[in-house]
Amino acid sequence: MRWISLGQSEHLIHHLFQSIPWYRYHQAWEASRPLLEDRVLVWQWPVPPFAIPQPRGAEEEEARIPVFVVEAETVGQDVRSFLLESADGAPRPAFEAGAHVDLHLGEGTVRQYSLCGDPAERDRYRIAVKYEADGRGGSRRAHELLEPGAVVEIGAPRNLFPLDAEASRVVLVAGGIGITPLLAMAHAMHRQHRDFTLHVCARSRQALAFDVALARMPWGDRVVRHLDDAPETTLGVSDLPRWRPGDFLYLCGPSGFMKWVLSMAAERGWPDQALRTETFVAAHRDAADGRPFEVELERSGRTIHVPADSSLLDVLQGEGLPVSGSCTQGMCGACRVRVLDGAIDHHDTFLSADERARGDCMTTCVSRAAGERLVLDL
16 A cells, blocks of 8 residues: 555654664665564545454554564574564563563564573563474574564563572573573573573584573583583483472473473472473364364354364354464464353463463464353454
């Protein structure tokens, strides 16, 4: 619709980002393209002429923060690190170690990445993305789009992997790109003068993300490297201390790696309540494992049937309802809807424990009814 604006599209950049000089308006507009294309506009008549669909209600819409990519560098094999700063001059929300943000990459693509910088640095966020050749395309898009000068949007930080403030000793174990949330934890605990050790595991020194940066950290002496191509360094049972009250172990990486580490922790006496884990891949759940249920749509006055072999999201979209979807793995929250009545069988990794306990919302891509009926605010 740029032709309708009579050439004012580039001038709009002046109002959004007043620090950009006039001769760079066009460049800024083009750099903003992924951000703008991610906003779906719907024609309405007579007036207002345009409207943005809000399937979850305006009060539930997640805030988006425009950011500039000010730095992009390779920090390991197939791993790029990106430094993000506010694009509109507004202060960014503070974050705690273990938090992540939603990264909006255009065309409805949303991915979640842990914040791996120092939480004490309030003026910037840092994320890292590993290129996955066999992935769903999000990492490829991030590597292509996130170059210095690009403008993208992120969601406000969410923390489903927080540090325990009462921990007397913390053991951090990272597998591959799982190092990212643990870096922020190491920064935080160093500032707090707390006892911790960071074990980082990778196939080789070249594949170890942030290897050079780790050596320069003021807490670099607390890092222990474990490399597959150097068998004498491979992580083993003896590398984990025996558990004592007040100890916590934080583990992040591929699911197979985490199962292996948890089995070693069990041998060293670590109880379940002292273990904290996070994975970047949602647990697979076959739709056929579910059971059919009915959904009453309060606002539209309709009742729809969800078969055992279909997700609620698929059925809602098939009925033409304005529910968006992105990751389809219960990780981003794009398909979240408000639940007015009925028990929910949660299978996502997006909602917090408190949100699940309230039972007033659900992610429709992986979660289902725990009974025979749900009432949704649609």
